[in-house]
Amino acid sequence: MHTLTTIAAFAAPLIQLAAAHGHVAGVRVNGGSWIQGCDPNWYYQPAGAAPNTPGWKALNQDNGFVSPDAFRTSDIACHKSAKAGETYIDANAGDTLTLYWNTWPDTHKGPIIDYLAPCNGECTSASAGSLSFTKIDQAALISGNNPGTWVTDTLVQNNFTSQFKVPSNLRPGNYVLRHEIIALHAAGSANGAQAYPQCLNLKINSGGSAGLSGGVPGTSLYSATDPGILFNLYGAFTSYPIPGPAVGGPGGDGGSPPPTTTLRPTTTQRPPTSTSSSSVPTGGPGGPGGCTVAKYQQCGGQGYSGCTTCASGSTCQKLNDFYSQCT
Ligand SMILES: *[C@@H]1O[C@H](CO)[C@@H](O)[C@H](O)[C@H]1NC(C)=O
Secondary structure (H helix, E strand, O other), rough: HHHHHHHHHHHHHHHHHHHOOOOOEEEEEEOOOOEOOOOHHHHOOOOOOOOOEOEEEEOOOOOOOOOHOOOOOOOHOOOOEOOOOOEEEEOOOOOEEEEOOOOOOOOOOOOOEEEEEEEOOOOHOOOOHHHHHEEEEOOOOOOOOEEEEEEHHHHHOOOOOEEEEEOEEEOEEEEEEEEEEOOOOOOOOOOOEEEEEEEEEEEEEOOOOEOOOOOOOOOOOOOOOOOOOOOOOOOOOOOOOOOOOOOOEEOOOOOOOOOOOOOOOOOOOOOOOOOHHOOOOOOOOOOOOOOEEOOOEEEEEOOOOOOEEOOOOEEEEEEOEEEEEEO
């Protein structure tokens, strides 16, 4: 009994750390065909093994986050050690993108913010630290407090989706969309906020003539003590100061006002029939028992509960605490 208690006390923080949060699995433009976003499992796959996608690949094998103590590093731009996506989402100014998170826990309440950065060339060869982000839209607290109802609750209700409307006057060109959720459930303590940025390459083929102004590098977006970063979700607040620069949008002075309603839920989507099944980590085909994991897929790591038997010809190798892969 004593032993069990000790193990439980030890295990609790680990479980919290490894709890599945989420990543942007795919995108649809104006409700069109599915475009793969990113899967953290792809980061360690050799060239040619992972699909080429517009989503940037990063060291978020734990489906985890960037902490405030890394807000002064380029990890905050496009997640940890991010590498540029190889392709683009093709879209036009005025289009609406639906961003699909693979899952999202309803405890992880907070703002959803979208930024655009021009690439001045190909986004596929850009580095996260060289991008300058202009905030295009943001949404956060809907009502109440302690903890209240947040735009992340809307995301959960809408099959883990959020919408981003490309400003209708935006000039054609190559841009990185920086889509981000900041989870506030632990933000009442120093270094407790959790930023989940995902960058995606966006090629705007037709549009207006307005460029972006007022962009800042990722390292200038937030500080650990911003009132919207060090924030007690379980207090009696009446408002929430969304962190980061002011909403800018294309055109700068005299430009059209930025869209204000782009994070509205889609009413045509039905909520998922079971959120619990969506939060189960992806295992190998067949699930535990008689299952095998294909080469280059995940076979272990903290928080992973899928299949651990590698397909013949490969063995399970630990790459970091959160990720082992059949190689
Ligand atoms: C919910 O999103 C998933 C992708 O994450 C998609 O396959 C599924 O069709 C969506 N369900 C509905 C009802 O839109």
